[in-house]
């Protein structure tokens with residue numbers, strides 16, 4: 318690893334000339350949390366975090382930026398300040414994986430060797446998959462809360478629209494935070510309702526999915542809001558093209574009989590959630606499984622073939638909701654399993670698929686969908702205190718005031734509040 322250290326200036330001298338005990342690829346929600354959780358348990362081991370970006374983003378906050386609740390700046394911090402003490406930050410992107418040789422290749426031309434690898438690159442937002450979209454984003458009424466720079470434009474459009482057609486889209490699954498396409502819409506509808514514009518603005522929701530939400534227990538509450546805001550709900554309707562200048566969105570609709578039809582819709586505001594896929598560097602690597610995601614055991618999050626490789630967060634090929642809430646539970650599990658691997662011990666902890674999606678149905682109220690593998694409801698608080706199947710003010714309070722603190726000062730720092738790793742074989 319001497320060569321690597323020489324070409325990666327951010328490496329500390331303690332790690333020079335060594336193979337890293339742990340290499341974490343991706344310094345987002347999952348990478349930082351896992352590295353912190355590992356180092357909290359065992360200082361003195363060598364940990365490298367490979368992350369090209371100088372900024373870290375609190376993406377769950379972008380919904381509230383688009384809803385006029387948070388300032389954009391509240392969702393961004395310097396990556397450097399978030400790297401846990403004891404870890405080396407390699408500011409580069411992983412460009413290739415050679416798991417048989419325990420090697421990761423980097424965009425700076427060097428390679429880095431590991432004893433244990435943690436893959437946490439997140440997913441790729443495929444804006445270019447929709448012809449016409451990229452060139453009109455941020456203009457012509459076309460926006461998306463899925464980008465830091467565009468979320469303020471969502472709120473600007475909501476504030477300035479007085480009448481016309483507002484169209485919101487959701488691509489095929491899997492996507493990160495499957496509720497976020499709806500959240501943007503409900504907050505916009507609520508703002509228009511408060512300004513007395515509900516009758517002037519026609520709202521439609523085009524989702525490529527066959528249902529409004531993947532877990533049936535949460536659908537009745539959401540349908541109430543679809544009715545309240547008079548939203549035209551178009552299921553199995555996928556955005557295929559955008560003409561920004563003419564303000565026309567094209568959809569492929571699948572009918573009851575499976576027949577496909579192309580439908581054009583005029584818009585004054587278009588909120589797009591792009592198709593999402595595994596990053597190319599992962600899907601083209603030996604680590605990839607179904608759909609290009611990292612093939613891991615859903616419980617231990619260890620790779621199904623390479624015993625010294627783990628993956629968590631959005632890039633993992635698991636069926637949980639791709640959310641930061643899932644990461645919060647996964648990170649401690651991966652941390653203890655990584656340390657067990659370093660010690661040549663069997664896996665110690667397992668993950669049950671917990672994820673959470675706080676659906677902002679109106680300003681001040683949230684339907685808090687918490688569920689694990691198979692859509693099993695997994696409320697954190699007793700239902701007498703917070704029933705996630707109903708809109709509650711308490712869930713909004715958690716989203717606006719508690720979750721950001723839990724994120725920045727809890728999970729990213731390895732403080733595992735109420736998420737102790739579950740020991741394999743013990744009752745939950």
Ligand SMILES: Cc1cc2nc3c(=O)[nH]c(=O)nc-3n(C[C@H](O)[C@H](O)[C@H](O)COP(=O)(O)OP(=O)(O)OC[C@H]3O[C@@H](n4cnc5c(N)ncnc54)[C@H](O)[C@@H]3O)c2cc1C
Nearest residue numbers: 343345346347376377410411438439494630631640641642
């Ligand atoms: C609009 C929106 C709303 C959301 N709302 C919620 C919510 O309310 N609740 C919730 O729990 N979750 C929510 N999420 C989802 C949540 O943000 C993600 O699930 C979470 O960030 C996943 O963490 P991650 O580390 O896997 O990915 P990310 O946080 O995206 O981090 C991935 C990191 O990997 C880096 N990277 C990429 N490629 C490479 C490479 N080749 N080499 C090295 N590094 C690389 C990236 O630069 C990035 O820093 C929302 C997301 C969005 C976009």
